[in-house]
Amino acid sequence: MYIYEKKGRYIIDFTDIPAERAEMPEIPVEERERNMKEVETGFSEEVAVAEAKRCLACRRCLGCALCWAECKPEAINFEMQDEDFDLEVDEVILTSGMQRKIVHIRGNYGNKHMNVVTDLQVERMLADTGPSNGLIFRPQDGEIPKKIGFAQTFGGVDDKVRDAALFYAVNEAIMAQKKIDGVEISFVSPDIDAFKADAGSDLDKVSGVSFINGIVAEAAEVGENKDIELKYEADGSEKTETFDLLVLLTQPQLPPIIEGSAKKLGVEVNYASFLGTPGEMVETDKSGVVLAQNL
Amino acid sequence: MAEKNVLIVGGGVAGVKAALAQADAGNKVFMVEDLPSIGGERIPQDRIISDGDFFTAPDLAAVKENNAIQVIDSAEVRSLVGENGNFKVKIHRRTPRVDREKCDDCGECIKVCPIHMYDDYNESLEWRTAVDYFNFGSGSYNVFKEDMPVCQRTCPINLDIRTYVGYIADGKYAESLATIRKKLPFPLSIGRVCPHPCEFECNRGYKDEPISICFLKRYVADHEVYNDVEPPITLPEETYPEKIAIIGGGPSGLTCAYHLALLGYQNNITVFEALPACGGMFLVGIPEYRLPKAILAKDVEFVEKHGVEIKCGVRIGKDISFDDIRKDYDAVLLAIGAHLGMSMRVKNEDAEGVFEGVKFLRDAALGNEIPNKGTCIVVGGGNVAMDVARTSLRVGFDEVNLLYRRTRKEMPASPWEVDAAEHEGIKFHFLVAPQEVVVKGGKAVGMQCLKMELGEPDASGRRRPVPIEGSEFVMDADTLFAAIGQVTDTSVVEEKHGFNIGRKFNFEVNPKTFETNVPGVFSSGDSATGAGIAIAACAGGKTAAESIHKYLRGKK
Amino acid sequence: MQYTTDIRVIRIMCTGRMDPAVMADAFVHGLDGLLVLGCLFGECHYVSGNFNARHKINMTKEMLAYAGMNPGRLSFRNLSSAESELFVKHVTDFSAEIRELGPLGGEADRVPLPKLREKLEIARTALAGPKLRWVVGKKPVFIDTGNKYQEVFTEHEINRTLGGIVVDEMATHSILAALQNKPASVKELAKELEIPAPETLKYVLGLKRRGFLEMESVKDHTPLYKYVEQEG
Known part of the structure; x- marks a missing residue:
């Protein structure tokens, strides 16, 4: 999920990478005894300039206006400024928005491995308007995976929110199973038994996905193809399985715009407040403020 | 029923459906979304899908055609108040820089744009260019421009790092220093002591190692000193007559004074400093071996030369009353720092031979009498504890033992400080908690400690230390230092002045303006925020200067 | 003389x-x-x-x-x-x-002939394109008065920017040239062009987004991409 970590941080492979960072010179320990002499002595000019040249000078839009020069309908306008405006409304409808949180497990959960992705990324892959014509692919090499693992790493959330996350990911597993011939899918979650009870008979009809009630321990990158080796605990013993692609479940949460708006209105909401009967409008304690339930 | 105005917050599938329903009912709809476009198709999360039911897609075309629905994307809700039938909303919209009425979605711009970046809409699976659509098919083109690069955004005072580092690469040192001084008057000092949060965010860190930003700042600042260049002073021609008192000549107070001078209050700013010299924690918190006094004096002198009067050795509440200050000045800044050590809450803490770490550092810096014989124990794991330990060894203690109740990994001190302390011979004792000061003849002779082990992780993921039963032991020492945190001594003001004092014994302020609850009195730095890093105190001082300016000009 | x-x-x-x-x-x-x-x-x-x-x-x-x-x-x-x-x-x-x-493509050059000629051809195509020409033309303006946002660049910064475009343009045009010959997978392109596979994938998807490429077919779990003829 290296790519996810770097969201918005695309870094070009410049030819001077890697280059060592300049170390600050110091006086030896013996010279520090029983005195207050400054320990660090500062860079020389040569070192300072070389270090400064390592700077990648990160910038997104250059403001070069090449797009503006090429735009025939003259739609691009660099003079446009941010706007502030006031509205007067009679009623406010809040929705749940579209934000999710990634929960790493114990700090070392494969968050740098190329072939670990999130369920959000898989959703974009599956969409026809997404980057890959609706195909699931491995970020390492663009190949279509033959063995996919789904893993839930978060816990301790509201049952309704947990079920929403599991419905979402299970649906992805079902779609993957339909789209990729002969794909093998394992779905590891500590809450799968509880979810089965909530999801009802529809889940029993799902074929080609093996559901495992298990606790995810760690993931490692293995081999030249950078496949993902997942360790988890199930049925009282530790198991290891290797996947072409591992999908991490994310935890739904409210984006700041929704949370902030609710707070300003004095309405208490959390993600679960939006998980009632799909499409219904639910009144809140504050008259004139309603919650549009998720679809 | 009359037509209603409806605000919908969130442009996802549910938001779009609600918008269309409201419009059908004859209402006018405003839909606000923080992303640059309303949402695309989503996988259902309320049921198991069956064939043909894979995605729930919002009808974006219907929204586009419907004149009763106004979509406001890239938006923030700044204010939202009122009652049913009468809500007042303030919206801020970031500009897309593309006139979407004119844009015909031809895609020529994205073919020529030379900048690649990760596409947020597709969760960084592919690239977009700086000018591009956000959500395919929505026609939501925008020119994406960050306000600042990640290093600058991370810096509390938002130093333009990219530019000053770039000038160093170009060999233009004076320009580089001038860039820093637009915001920060302490390049010599900050260049030595800053724990540089910017470097942890540096994009180059993802490829090899981050740029050494802090030391580059030191380099350009030193370059001026070593070449005997007189720092250029530029003050505005338009000046204002109001007088401002700044209580506390530390990083925050002096930065505020500097920016007030740049705003036009030169020769009307007085800094009152209780200690014999200015610099605050730069002077009495950071030891000489990290920041020499002579170097610090250069930074202070630079501020002073901007028409800032500095009165040292004047303690408010003792040498001059706070009421007199209020009477003589139009605005006051309280930037008195956090110079009181926190209590360890162990038995016999007040015994002879037990000292506050911050007081020890202050006395050492000012040349006052300090304990310096035998062995000592330092309790704490922060940067102050490292400073106390490393100073102890230098002033004459034979052995310095440092106790910390968690492991090295959890220490809040900067790792390079910990390494340096160890390198110099400080003995670290991890997973050890102090229990009681051992006293003999009224004098401390050691510390009774308890060994700890790491238990289960708490909500923050940090593993909590739990005591091991029966593991008590005594560590001998002639002197004990507590370095477990500092708080503000708010006794410069009295109860009658009516200041709200916060949980950390700080002055409660509006976090955006640094204004206290008393009109015309501001507070910044550690005395407003609790003990923090120097550059954050400087940032607070700069903001306070801007607020004071606004306050004084608003009064006219 | x-x-x-x-x-x-x-x-x-x-x-x-x-x-x-x-x-x-x-x-x-x-x-x-x-x-x-x-x-x-x-x-x-x-x-x-x-x-x-x-x-x-x-x-x-x-x-x-x-x-x-x-x-x-x-x-x-x-x-x-x-x-x-x-x-x-x-x-x-x-x-x-x-x-x-010595002669071109000999020991003094990092890449030997005939590979060097191929790479120089790609470089020529990239240099003939609008991106580098436009930005290099803006260099004096950016350093002097600033860009469209009135942000003044240091020389180092504009050099980095140009360096980045060079890397991007070489990769982009190499991929386009290879796919003009025949459709290929990301893995094949990465091997042939000596660009790391994850980066190659990003370039390919980026080019697809901009209408230069499309997916041709999927052969046994491997998507193949092909070049799309450009108008004008």
Whole structure:
């Protein structure tokens, strides 16, 4: 999920990478005894300039206006400024928005491995308007995976929110199973038994996905193809399985715009407040403020 | 029923459906979304899908055609108040820089744009260019421009790092220093002591190692000193007559004074400093071996030369009353720092031979009498504890033992400080908690400690230390230092002045303006925020200067 | 005036008109060295022609070096029209330097022939495109008065920017050239072009987004991409 970590941080492979960072010179320990002499002595000019040249000078839009020069309908306008405006409304409808949180497990959960992705990324892959014509692919090499693992790493959330996350990911597993011939899918979650009870008979009809009630321990990158080796605990013993692609479940949460708006209105909401009967409008304690339930 | 105005917050599938329903009912709809476009198709999360039911897609075309629905994307809700039938909303919209009425979605711009970046809409699976659509098919083109690069955004005072580092690469040192001084008057000092949060965010860190930003700042600042260049002073021609008192000549107070001078209050700013010299924690918190006094004096002198009067050795509440200050000045800044050590809450803490770490550092810096014989124990794991330990060894203690109740990994001190302390011979004792000061003849002779082990992780993921039963032991020492945190001594003001004092014994302020609850009195730095890093105190001082300016000009 | 017979003099009106793609073209055709001789800085008849030339030539050097050629094969030097002795010195020196480097695609170059020629062709295509030309043309403005947002660039920053575009353009045009021959998978492209596979995938998806490529077919779990003919 290296790519996810770097969201918005695309870094070009410049030819001077890697280059060592300049170390600050110091006086030896013996010279520090029983005195207050400054320990660090500062860079020389040569070192300072070389270090400064390592700077990648990160910038997104250059403001070069090449797009503006090429735009025939003259739609691009660099003079446009941010706007502030006031509205007067009679009623406010809040929705749940579209934000999710990634929960790493114990700090070392494969968050740098190329072939670990999130369920959000898989959703974009599956969409026809997404980057890959609706195909699931491995970020390492663009190949279509033959063995996919789904893993839930978060816990301790509201049952309704947990079920929403599991419905979402299970649906992805079902779609993957339909789209990729002969794909093998394992779905590891500590809450799968509880979810089965909530999801009802529809889940029993799902074929080609093996559901495992298990606790995810760690993931490692293995081999030249950078496949993902997942360790988890199930049925009282530790198991290891290797996947072409591992999908991490994310935890739904409210984006700041929704949370902030609710707070300003004095309405208490959390993600679960939006998980009632799909499409219904639910009144809140504050008259004139309603919650549009998720679809 | 009359037509209603409806605000919908969130442009996802549910938001779009609600918008269309409201419009059908004859209402006018405003839909606000923080992303640059309303949402695309989503996988259902309320049921198991069956064939043909894979995605729930919002009808974006219907929204586009419907004149009763106004979509406001890239938006923030700044204010939202009122009652049913009468809500007042303030919206801020970031500009897309593309006139979407004119844009015909031809895609020529994205073919020529030379900048690649990760596409947020597709969760960084592919690239977009700086000018591009956000959500395919929505026609939501925008020119994406960050306000600042990640290093600058991370810096509390938002130093333009990219530019000053770039000038160093170009060999233009004076320009580089001038860039820093637009915001920060302490390049010599900050260049030595800053724990540089910017470097942890540096994009180059993802490829090899981050740029050494802090030391580059030191380099350009030193370059001026070593070449005997007189720092250029530029003050505005338009000046204002109001007088401002700044209580506390530390990083925050002096930065505020500097920016007030740049705003036009030169020769009307007085800094009152209780200690014999200015610099605050730069002077009495950071030891000489990290920041020499002579170097610090250069930074202070630079501020002073901007028409800032500095009165040292004047303690408010003792040498001059706070009421007199209020009477003589139009605005006051309280930037008195956090110079009181926190209590360890162990038995016999007040015994002879037990000292506050911050007081020890202050006395050492000012040349006052300090304990310096035998062995000592330092309790704490922060940067102050490292400073106390490393100073102890230098002033004459034979052995310095440092106790910390968690492991090295959890220490809040900067790792390079910990390494340096160890390198110099400080003995670290991890997973050890102090229990009681051992006293003999009224004098401390050691510390009774308890060994700890790491238990289960708490909500923050940090593993909590739990005591091991029966593991008590005594560590001998002639002197004990507590370095477990500092708080503000708010006794410069009295109860009658009516200041709200916060949980950390700080002055409660509006976090955006640094204004206290008393009109015309501001507070910044550690005395407003609790003990923090120097550059954050400087940032607070700069903001306070801007607020004071606004306050004084608003009064006219 | 006497000087080496190794060289051929081509007269141009102003070094500012020296086109980056033409310089690359010279090396595609097997030239071993190219020396651009211009007026002294400050003595340009068109005020800033030779400054622009320096920016363009530096950028071209970076591009050709990235393609695998020894950048010493391209050089920009200055003299006034009255300095015939200096002319002889520059020409003699440069000729000696090129002799030292040996023929193009030899040991002095990072990439050997015929691979070097292919890479130089890609570089030429990239240099003929709008991106590098436009941005290098903006360099003096960016340093002096700033970009569209009035942000002034340091020289280092604009050099980094150009360097980044060089890397991107080489990868992009290599992929396009390879796919013009025949459809290929990301894995195959990565191997052939020696670009890391994850980066290749990103370039391919980016090009697809911009309408230069499309997915041709999927063969046994491997998607193949093909080039889309461009209008105009």
